[in-house]
Structure formats: C-alpha cells, structure tokens
Amino acid sequence: MEASVILPILKKKLAFLSGGKDRRSGLILTIPLCLEQTNMDELSVTLDYLLSIPSEKCKARGFTVIVDGRKSQWNVVKTVVLMLQNVVPAEVSLVCVVKPDEFWDKKVTHFCFWKEKDRLGFEVILVSANKLTRYIEPCQLTEDFGGSLTYDHMDWLNKRLVFEKFTKESTSLLDELALINNGSDKGNQQEKERSVDLNFLPSVDPETVLQTGHELLSELQQRRFNGSDGGVSWSPMDDELLAQPQVMKLLDSLREQYTRYQEVCRQRSKRTQLEEIQQKVMQVCNRLVGKGSERERARE
Numbered sequence: 001m002e003a004s005v006i007l008p009i010l011k012k013k014l015a016f017l018s019g020g021k022d023r024r025s026g027l028i029l030t031i032p033l034c035l036e037q038t039n040m041d042e043l044s045v046t047l048d049y050l051l052s053i054p055s056e057k058c059k060a061r062g063f064t065v066i067v068d069g070r071k072s073q074w075n076v077v078k079t080v081v082l083m084l085q086n087v088v089p090a091e092v093s094l095v096c097v098v099k100p101d102e103f104w105d106k107k108v109t110h111f112c113f114w115k116e117k118d119r120l121g122f123e124v125i126l127v128s129a130n131k132l133t134r135y136i137e138p139c140q141l142t143e144d145f146g147g148s149l150t151y152d153h154m155d156w157l158n159k160r161l162v163f164e165k166f167t168k169e170s171t172s173l174l175d176e177l178a179l180i181n182n183g184s185d186k187g188n189q190q191e192k193e194r195s196v197d198l199n200f201l202p203s204v205d206p207e208t209v210l211q212t213g214h215e216l217l218s219e220l221q222q223r224r225f226n227g228s229d230g231g232v233s234w235s236p237m238d239d240e241l242l243a244q245p246q247v248m249k250l251l252d253s254l255r256e257q258y259t260r261y262q263e264v265c266r267q268r269s270k271r272t273q274l275e276e277i278q279q280k281v282m283q284v285c286n287r288l289v290g291k292g293s294e295r296e297r298a299r300e
Contacts, residue, residue, distance in 0.1 A: 002168075003160045012165035014038065014046045015055065018151040022064040026093060027054060028140065029065045031080060033072035046088045055231050062093035064136065068144070070100040070129065072243050085120050092122040096135060099126050111175070152287055159219065163247070166216055170250045176202045177257035181264055206258045213251045220244045224279060 003010055013032065020028040029050065030042070051059070065084060069077040077097055127135070130146050141147025180202075197299055221244070 001166050003049070003157065004164065005040070006045055006049060007157075007161075009042045009045055010049070011154075013153045013155065015044045015050060016096070016153055017153070017157070018142050018149055020136070020147070020149050021144070022094070022136050022140070024061055024093070026061040027058060028062045028136065029062050029088075030068065030142070031065065032068045032144070033076060033080065035071050037079070038072075038076060040079065040245070044083065044087060051088055051091070056141055059091050063088060063091050065092055065095045066098060066132070067095060068098045071099055081124060082120070085150065090094075092169060094135070095124045096123060096132060097124060097126050098129050098132065149212075157293070158218075160163075162216055165207070166212050166247070168252055169204055170213060173202055173204055173206060173209055174253055174257055177206070177254075177261050181257060181260045183256075202261075206254065206261070209257065210251065210254055213247060213254065217247050217251065220247065 015029060015031045017027055017029055022028060028049075042128075065088075067077055067080055081095055081097065084095065125135075129145050132141060133147075138147045140149055142149050142151050
C-alpha cells in the first residue's frame with residue numbers, strides 16, 4: 001500500500017507514529033480521537049499502513065498505543081480499543097486510554113476492560129494526560145501530552161511520499177538499466193546492437209533519480225541525528241521507520257548500474273562513429289571504383 005493511494009485518509013491524522021518509544025524501546029502509536037465520529041474503516045486503513053512501515057525486529061518489541069479520548073465518547077473509545085485486537089493483536093503490549101477531565105463512569109469502564117482483558121491479549125489502562133509520564137518518558141511524548149517530542153504530521157507525510165516515489169522510481173530504473181547493461185554483455189555483435197538500440201533510453205532520467213535519493217538521504221540523516229534545538233531528537237523518519245539503509249542500498253545499486261550504463265553508451269558511441277567512418281570510406285571507394293569503371297568503358 002502506498003501513501004499516495006490513501007493520501008486523503010492519511011491527511012486526516014486518524015493515527016500516527018510520532019517516533020517516540022516506550023521504556024521497552026517499543027514504538028508509540030497514537031490515535032487522537034476527535035469530537036466528530038471516527039470512521040472505523042478509515043482508521044483501520046491508516047493503522048494497516050502505519051504498521052507496514054517498521055521493521056519486523058522493531059515490531060517484535062511491541063507497541064504502546066495511546067488512545068486520546070479526551071474529546072470523544074466512551075463508546076467510541078471502547079470500539080477503537082476492541083478494534084486493535086483485530087488490527088495489531090500480537091504487537092500491542094499496552095494501551096493507554098487518556099481520559100477526559102469530565103468523569104467517565106468508573107464502574108462501566110473498569111468492568112468493560114476487566115471483562116475483555118483475557119480476550120484482548122494486552123493491558124488497557126485509563127490515565128490522565130498528566131499521568132502518562134508514569135509509563136512513558138516526557139521526551140518520548142508529543143506536546144499534546146505535555147512532552148517535548150516535536151511531531152509535524154504533514155512534514156512526515158510529505159517525506160513519506162518522496163521516499164515511496166524514490167523507491168518506486170529507483171527500483172524500476174534499476175530493472176531497466178540491468179536489462180540494457182546485461183543485453184550489451186551477451187550475444188554476438190549484431191544482437192548486442194539490437195538489444196541496446198531497443199532499450200537504450202531509460203523511462204526516467206538516472207541523474208534526477210540519484211539527486212532525489214541523495215537529497216532524501218541527507219534529510220533522513222539530519223532528522224535522525226539533529227533535534228530542532230540542536231540536541232538529539234527521535235523522529236518518525238529514523239532508520240527503523242523509514243528504512244534509511246534501504247535508501248543507501250538503492251543509491252549504491254543505482255550508481256553501480258548507472259556507471260555501467262554510461263560505459264555502454266560510450267562503447268555504443270564509439271561503434272557508431274566507427275560505422276560512420278567505415279560508411280564514408282566505402283562511399284569514397286565506391287565512387288573511385290565507379291570512376292575507374294567509367295574510364296575503362298570509355299577506352300573500350
């Protein structure tokens with residue numbers, strides 16, 4: 001699933017990975033419920049997409065889910081918590097439901113979670129926003145919960161779009177370059193020329209794709225190691241969430257194939273120049289032979 005396909009849904013910020021981590025180094029998944037009725041299908045799609053981002057190693061540490069119910073009703077919160085069982089049952093270790101200042105019926109909420117605890121497979125706690133630091137360090141919480149972690153959803157989404165576009169274009173370009181390069185290495189001379197002629201121009205400019213990749217890698221490295229105030233700050237675009245190593249690997253492969261492609265172009269250019277010289281020589285020879293034949297016929 002690509003972000004561009006579900007972009008209108010992702011823009012709604014129904015859920016997000018802030019880049020924060022709990023005390024077990026598990027990722028924090030936040031679901032900020034609002035006054036309007038949450039579309040559960042759209043929330044499910046958002047969660048499916050978000051949970052496809054981290055590595056399997058990262059997922060194995062489990063997630064701490066913060067369900068922000070301060071602006072929502074209890075029945076909506078309950079539905080969301082129960083839905084987590086189907087979306088991420090094996091990966092949720094703790095669900096923190098942030099309760100509103102108004103009083104929820106403790107008997108109802110306690111009984112509900114107590115009854116569902118074994119079936120859910122994860123612990124659910126009700127907590128005030130100012131008590132979240134009992135479970136999560138303040139530096140790993142966003143400002144909405146009194147933390148110091150900076151998170152810009154639209155900035156994250158834009159970077160995801162760039163990352164996915166680069167991944168798609170570079171993978172396609174690698175296949176095209178490999179086809180061209182391998183075609184120039186196999187077969188006889190005539191087959192080489194035919195293969196190169198048929199597949200000579202890639203569908204996208206390699207220089208442009210490489211530049212995009214370098215800019216993306218630079219952005220990822222800066223966001224990974226530099227906080228907004230110059231200190232270290234976790235962000236949702238670190239190597240576990242956005243696969244920084246994947247960008248580096250694609251760039252290395254692109255540089256290798258593009259270097260080979262440039263050599264193929266140089267060899268083709270040399271062959272073309274040589275063929276042009278040979279054609280001109282043949283034309284001159286043919287003219288000379290033709291003039292000689294004319295003189296012979298004139299003498300006769």
